[in-house]
Amino acid sequence: DSGVTQTPKHLITATGQRVTLRCSPRSGDLSVYWYQQSLDQGLQFLIQYYNGEERAKGNILERFSAQQFPDLHSELNLSSLELGDSALYFCASSDRVDRGVTDTQYFGPGTRLTVL
Amino acid sequence: EDQVTQSPEALRLQEGESSSLNCSYTVSGLRGLFWYRQDPGKGPEFLFTLYSAGEEKEKERLKATLTKKESFLHITAPKPEDSATYLCAVRTYNDYKLSFGAGTTVTVRA
Numbered sequence: 001d002s003g004v005t006q007t008p009k010h011l012i013t014a015t016g017q018r019v020t021l022r023c024s025p026r027s028g029d030l031s032v033y034w035y036q037q038s039l040d041q042g043l044q045f046l047i048q049y050y051n052g053e054e055r056a057k058g059n060i061l062e063r064f065s066a067q068q069f070p071d072l073h074s075e076l077n078l079s080s081l082e083l084g085d086s087a088l089y090f091c092a093s094s095d096r097v098d099r100g101v102t103d104t105q106y107f108g109p110g111t112r113l114t115v116l
Numbered sequence: 117e118d119q120v121t122q123s124p125e126a127l128r129l130q131e132g133e134s135s136s137l138n139c140s141y142t143v144s145g146l147r148g149l150f151w152y153r154q155d156p157g158k159g160p161e162f163l164f165t166l167y168s169a170g171e172e173k174e175k176e177r178l179k180a181t182l183t184k185k186e187s188f189l190h191i192t193a194p195k196p197e198d199s200a201t202y203l204c205a206v207r208t209y210n211d212y213k214l215s216f217g218a219g220t221t222v223t224v225r226a
Contacts, residue, residue: 002159033213043160043203045213056212090159092214103148103207105214107159 003027004093004108012114018079021111025072025093031055032074033094033105034066038087049074050095081115088112118143122204122217129224132193137220139204140186149187150214151180152203160203163189194224 003026013019025032034046045058049068060066063081068074078085092105119142129135141149148167152160164173166182173180177198179190189202201221205214 002161004159031212035214042218043205043214043216045215048212058213088157104150104162104165106162107152109159110157112157 002106002108004091004106006089006091006108006111008111009109010112010114012116013081014116015081015083017081017115018077019081019113021076021078021089021091021113023074023076023091023093023108025074025091026096026106028096029093029106030072031093031095031105032068032072033092034060034074034076035090035092035107036087037090037110043090046076078113083115086113086115118206118208118211118215120204120206120215120217122202122220124220125218126221127223129191129194129222131195131224131226134190134192134194136191137189137202137222138186139189139217141204141206142185143206143208143215145209147207147209149182150205150207151178151187151189152205154201154203154219156201163202191222194222196224196226198222199224 005024030051033048037043046060048056066076088110090110091108094105123138151163154160164180169184201219203219205216
């Protein structure tokens with residue numbers, strides 16, 4: 001158990017809909033990262049937040065957005081969903097407040113999104 | 117752009133048959149190289165971080181090594197529970213994200 005939690009575990013929805021994925025980082029970690037894993041693309045970085053502020057952005061679609069709240073949990077919002085958005089979405093965390101910046105990212109169990 | 121290539125794509129081993137997985141990388145300014153294990157439908161599980169050429173890390177039957185161009189994950193006397201996809205990732209000094217390879221799927225038969 002990495003200490004990173006994600007909800008829900010599974011999500012089934014229809015094209016055009018909007019969903020929210022939630023992530024709680026390990027206790028004390030300030031950074032949250034979101035990754036998408038699909039069969040044809042592998043694990044791809046979407047976005048990173050550090051202590052509530054956006055720090056880095058990958059190839060995240062404009063239909064996707066994220067935020068990190070004061071309690072450090074994060075949400076990834078996916079809107080106008082398309083069939084191709086079906087994938088596993090992982091959250092990872094790092095950078096403990098008492099150890100400064102660290103490199104290792106610990107991953108959560110993921111949310112499997114199916115768009116029908 | 118950072119490139120991480122893993123080989124082979126798949127590896128089938130008999131229990132006890134040692135082997136190695138390769139991760140070659142082309143990046144500008146390597147900050148760290150990471151190995152993860154991923155079981156089907158689960159999140160990647162952290163195994164090792166390597167920072168400089170010549171560094172080695174060990175954990176049970178796994179040993180990771182790093183050169184200036186590639187990393188190897190050696191599996192010694194594997195057991196069926198070592199069956200998983202092994203992912204290699206890099207992080208550079210210019211970036212915060214991890215760039216992953218496509219992975220090597222290892223199947224160990226009893």
